[in-house]
Amino acid sequence: MRALTWHGKHDVRVETVDDPDIVNPRDAIIKVSSTAICGSDLHLYDHYIPTMKAGDILGHEFMGEVVDAGPGSNLKIGQRVVVPFTISCGSCYHCGKKQFSACDNGLPADNQDIARELYGQPMAGLFGYSHMTGGYSGGQAEYVRVPFSDVGPIVVPDGIDDDKLLFLSDILPTGWMAAENCDIEPGDIVAVWGCGPVGLFAIQSAFLLGAERVIALDHFPARGKRNI
């Protein structure tokens, strides 16, 4: 398959690499229909994130069609899914409390040491985001192996454009959570600093949560002219 691979600072290449297949029983293989570039991918591109290796496949915002599923997956071939960027087991203490990003088992055991030192305990795995987050191949590729595929992927109906669904993978929930953390009450006036993609979703989420007025601030004048 073709995939976007990292080779060093400011050096990413579309290359032919080995296809993924089912390794563990709960895996599924997704044929990617749409994928996005996250602002966080720039940190990899600029090489701010340690533990990258040449040939790593980037991308953690993607969706597509299930083309294979292991016996432990609940997905069916042909289903259309959006895949969240976190890899969480669904059965540890934290997943039981819906603290999926703190999953005890999302990282391979050999990749847990750095997270343990940085955060005090391992965290969930991430697609395409260095070896300290698991070393998993990412979604800027034709196909992706999705571990614990009975936990993360969201089955979505046909008839809705990819562009209206893709952002469920990361950036919409990120903006939503920023607004949710504000405990917005009906009639509130809310200020959002920064009107990049996350900021735009935070603005829309604030309205959905009942804000009467949202004041958006940004250093880039062009962003102020956007109609949302």
Next chain:
Amino acid sequence: MTHHNSPDFSDDAPVATSKRAKGNRELLATSVTINRPVSEVFDAFRDFAQFPSFMENVERIDILDPKRSRWVVKGPGGAEVSWLARITEEIENESLTWQSEEGADVANSGRVTFRDAGARGTVVTAMIAYAPPGGVVGKLIAKLFQREPSVQTRRDLARFRQRLETGEIATAARNRAIFAAEVESN
């Protein structure tokens, strides 16, 4: 992390939580909390023949009788080491204590305890005392090969937890061929 020069940074915490082991103490302990009832965790651990499924450097375990087993382990640089282990005390759902028999390549002894942690599941703590092959030099070589026993034990217990909690052991290998090559190189 050890500090060989003064000042003395060693601490007096229990060995399972100590950040700085004293000198060349060949004693390690590590804990993991598993989101399963203590009886299930104890039974899974007591099934020694299954150890190679989560203990990366254990080649195989031959069960000789209910109390004795032969361990065959991959040592530094591909060397194979083995010993006979004898269970010296077994308290169901609480602890297992073992001692290697005379003639072991790596003399070792230890205890694994299982503590009911209520809604959090079971706290498993492994305490192991060992004599590394070739003494201090052997231990340094072992570190180079990622076989430093405290790191190995922590990762093995993480895999044991994954097997019990998720039914599988997490891997980032993109396909079965890559997975097989990684297993081969370990």
